[in-house]
Amino acid sequence: MTVEKSKIKLSHAVSVSLRAARVLHSVSRKFFPMLTAFSAVDALTPYVAVFFSARILSELAVGRRPDILWRWVIAGVVCTGLFAILRALIYQRKETLLDDLYGRKEILFAQKMFALDYADMDKQETHDLRAQIQQNEDWSDWGLMQTPGMFEALFKGAVGILSGAALTASLFTSPVPASAGRLTALNSPLFILALAAAMVLVSLLAGLCSAKAVSYWSSGSEDATLGNRLFGYFGFFGLKKERAAETRIYGQERLVSAYWGKNSAFGWHGCIARLARGPLGIYSGLGTGITVVITGCVYVFTCLKAWAGAFDVGSVTQYVGAATAMAGSIYALVSLLGDMKTNSAYLDTTFRFLDIPNAMYQGSLTTEKRSDRQYEVEFRDVSFKYPGSDAWALRHVSVKFKVGTRLAVVGENGSGKTTFIKLLCRLYDPQEGEILLNGIDIRKYNYRDYMDIFSVVFQDFKLISQPLGANVAGRADYDREKVRKALLDAGFGDRLETLPKGMDTQLYKDYGDEGVEISGGEAQKIAIARALYKDAPFIILDEPTASLDPIAEAEIYAKFNQISGDRTAIYISHRLSSCRFCDEILVFDSGAVVQKGSHEELLRAENGKYHELWTAQAQYYVE
Numbered sequence: 001m002t003v004e005k006s007k008i009k010l011s012h013a014v015s016v017s018l019r020a021a022r023v024l025h026s027v028s029r030k031f032f033p034m035l036t037a038f039s040a041v042d043a044l045t046p047y048v049a050v051f052f053s054a055r056i057l058s059e060l061a062v063g064r065r066p067d068i069l070w071r072w073v074i075a076g077v078v079c080t081g082l083f084a085i086l087r088a089l090i091y092q093r094k095e096t097l098l099d100d101l102y103g104r105k106e107i108l109f110a111q112k113m114f115a116l117d118y119a120d121m122d123k124q125e126t127h128d129l130r131a132q133i134q135q136n137e138d139w140s141d142w143g144l145m146q147t148p149g150m151f152e153a154l155f156k157g158a159v160g161i162l163s164g165a166a167l168t169a170s171l172f173t174s175p176v177p178a179s180a181g182r183l184t185a186l187n188s189p190l191f192i193l194a195l196a197a198a199m200v201l202v203s204l205l206a207g208l209c210s211a212k213a214v215s216y217w218s219s220g221s222e223d224a225t226l227g228n229r230l231f232g233y234f235g236f237f238g239l240k241k242e243r244a245a246e247t248r249i250y251g252q253e254r255l256v257s258a259y260w261g262k263n264s265a266f267g268w269h270g271c272i273a274r275l276a277r278g279p280l281g282i283y284s285g286l287g288t289g290i291t292v293v294i295t296g297c298v299y300v301f302t303c304l305k306a307w308a309g310a311f312d313v314g315s316v317t318q319y320v321g322a323a324t325a326m327a328g329s330i331y332a333l334v335s336l337l338g339d340m341k342t343n344s345a346y347l348d349t350t351f352r353f354l355d356i357p358n359a360m361y362q363g364s365l366t367t368e369k370r371s372d373r374q375y376e377v378e379f380r381d382v383s384f385k386y387p388g389s390d391a392w393a394l395r396h397v398s399v400k401f402k403v404g405t406r407l408a409v410v411g412e413n414g415s416g417k418t419t420f421i422k423l424l425c426r427l428y429d430p431q432e433g434e435i436l437l438n439g440i441d442i443r444k445y446n447y448r449d450y451m452d453i454f455s456v457v458f459q460d461f462k463l464i465s466q467p468l469g470a471n472v473a474g475r476a477d478y479d480r481e482k483v484r485k486a487l488l489d490a491g492f493g494d495r496l497e498t499l500p501k502g503m504d505t506q507l508y509k510d511y512g513d514e515g516v517e518i519s520g521g522e523a524q525k526i527a528i529a530r531a532l533y534k535d536a537p538f539i540i541l542d543e544p545t546a547s548l549d550p551i552a553e554a555e556i557y558a559k560f561n562q563i564s565g566d567r568t569a570i571y572i573s574h575r576l577s578s579c580r581f582c583d584e585i586l587v588f589d590s591g592a593v594v595q596k597g598s599h600e601e602l603l604r605a606e607n608g609k610y611h612e613l614w615t616a617q618a619q620y621y622v623e
């Protein structure tokens with residue numbers, strides 16, 4: 001991402017930073033209070049030491065009363081110790097809450113992904129945006145996770161300035177006695193103003209240098225992002241067991257090591273190191289170094305006043321210590337504004353993602369759970385283009401499903417079969433025409449209710465690394481008998497017997513060796529069992545037998561009628577022979593329904609698409 005920082009307004013930077021804090025606070029109510037407590041204690045700690053050393057030195061130099069001196073020493077040790085303990089305790093809690101915040105922020109993004117309209121989730125742009133946010137975060141926590149550090153600096157800066165002001169006030173109010181002769185000029189308000197102005201100006205200058213350094217840091221962002229991406233891919237390449245066979249056969253490690261040979265963005269010759277050796281390092285050094293000027297001015301003014309007798313040597317320590325710490329706080333606050341501006345560009349990317357609206361119309365009608373399963377769906381002149389595509393994926397499709405029938409959908413690759421199912425399940429809305437459920441536009445139904453009437457086994461179905469039973473039921477507490485029956489109906493019975501913990505067996509080994517790896521065909525049977533368990537009025541099988549061996553495939557066909565029961569079943573297949581048992585067959589070609597009828601009827605139409613497909617496939621089976 002190119003950060004055009006000069007164009008970012010400070011007011012915008014402040015408002016998005018505040019929004020980021022609100023977002024983080026909404027996911028962790030404890031973090032910011034703890035951060036405030038830590039910042040206050042951390043900011044006060046140096047002043048406690050300054051205050052007590054000043055009292056002890058004063059007593060040593062002027063009062064010289066052993067009993068009072070002892071009291072100051074004990075009070076100093078106790079208070080400094082208590083502050084140190086308190087700081088350490090709060091620090092641990094703050095750090096733990098910060099780790100927790102990272103996890104919660106990740107959940108926030110995951111929830112956003114879950115909540116997106118399917119059409120947005122399916123868009124490459126959405127994934128690019130999310131990847132960008134991740135990469136910005138990997139590269140120095142830019143985005144939401146810079147916010148905690150900024151607020152810490154803000155709280156510390158504010159407490160630091162207030163405490164510093166409280167401890168330095170008497171530097172200005174203690175007058176030089178008249179006996180000091182010309183040095184009484186130090187009582188003039190002009191001196192006070194000049195010193196205060198020098199403190200503020202130098203701190204501002206130092207802060208600006210630091211902000212400039214940060215802006216260089218972010219100018220390396222594109223290289224660093226690419227560096228992280230490459231590292232994410234090549235760095236972990238060798239760890240992936242699914243790559244191991246091909247790596248060995250085709251020597252892919254040669255391509256990977258070629259990457260290692262190049263300098264990464266983070267190496268000594270990479271852009272980040274170059275910046276650090278160049279302007280980033282110089283401005284950073286200037287920013288810190290310049291604050292010494294303040295210490296110098298404060299030393300001169302304070303020592304002169306002490307020399308003239310305005311206060312004793314102990315107070316010199318207090319004023320110099322407090323004024324230097326206060327200048328540090330002003331410097332930190334000014335740098336913070338620069339950091340905020342830089343980070344706001346990254347936050348804009350974050351909020352562009354979090355603000356993706358749910359544009360799909362959500363109706364409120366319920367689908368009434370009908371025990372008679374009398375749900376009739378009709379496509380009425382439906383046309384659809386995928387977002388960002390000019391080509392119609394479906395054109396003028398009109399179909400009515402008779403309740404309880406077996407419908408097959410056939411056609412060549414890319415003819416629109418899966419798109420038809422996606423529209424039916426309302427994963428997308430058509431641009432033209434309408435889809436009706438019992439005569440009412442499906443957009444008017446409550447979305448979740450509408451989803452509930454479909455069980456789909458997608459071609460690229462995905463199971464989850466969870467116990468088998470939970471996979472089938474989609475929840476951790478389930479009806480075990482119903483799960484068993486669904487697995488048996490889907491033809492998984494024999495394999496179920498061999499599983500070490502039956503339906504409690506963990507699938508896959510993603511997070512433990514206890515899990516079992518299953519074959520593609522076995523996974524497909526589980527996916528079919530999952531569709532059966534849902535017991536929805538519509539069951540849709542998209543190429544359900546693609547990964548099954550011929551015996552399992554024959555088993556599914558034989559059982560299909562029994563499996564479908566009184567549901568309306570839709571069956572998508574390349575293999576026309578497997579559709580013969582369906583009541584009606586829809587033939588898709590280039591996004592349109594070109595034929596419909598029973599197998600025999602369609603075969604009789606010798607010039608039809610179905611006949612063409614059938615003869616093309618049949619030649620492989622003819623002896």
Ligand code: ADP
Pocket residue numbers: 122386387389393411412413414415416417418419420
């Ligand atoms: P089938 O299931 O019959 O193989 P699809 O319904 O998947 O066909 O695809 C129909 C058409 O829509 C094809 O031209 C395909 O390239 C296009 N298509 C499918 N998915 C997308 C998508 N997500 N974005 C853009 N075009 C798509």
